[in-house]
Amino acid sequence: MLLVEDDESLRTIVGRHLRGQRFKVAEAASAEEAVATLTSGLRPDVVLLDVNLPGDTGWDLLRGPSLAAADSPAVVITSAGAVSPKRLAEFRCAGWLPKPFPMETLVDTLDRLIAHGGSTERK
Numbered sequence: 001m002l003l004v005e006d007d008e009s010l011r012t013i014v015g016r017h018l019r020g021q022r023f024k025v026a027e028a029a030s031a032e033e034a035v036a037t038l039t040s041g042l043r044p045d046v047v048l049l050d051v052n053l054p055g056d057t058g059w060d061l062l063r064g065p066s067l068a069a070a071d072s073p074a075v076v077i078t079s080a081g082a083v084s085p086k087r088l089a090e091f092r093c094a095g096w097l098p099k100p101f102p103m104e105t106l107v108d109t110l111d112r113l114i115a116h117g118g119s120t121e122r123k
Contacts, residue, residue: 001110002044003027004034004061005078006053010099014048017103023110031056038070046094046113047075048106051083062091074113 051058
């Protein structure tokens, strides 16, 4: 999975927790870094995407070609603000986790998405 989060402490906590749950996690601090990671060949099954990023936003990443070129992984939006179902449908997002979210909910969501896609994203 690819974790795109500009808040370094949150990114570290979430990444560490997911690795402890045996997920393979790549991290990016910005949309631009996520594009570079995807362009370098990463093909995540799931992208956990903060939409309020400095520079390009998560919405900008969704509008660009990088995710499609990475085999269109499932995208779960994370945001402290509400995200409309219409907006989620517009970008074909798999879901939305409002911040702060319980780690158990995050793991359950990822397990559901990975199982649905037939992935082996866990180690």
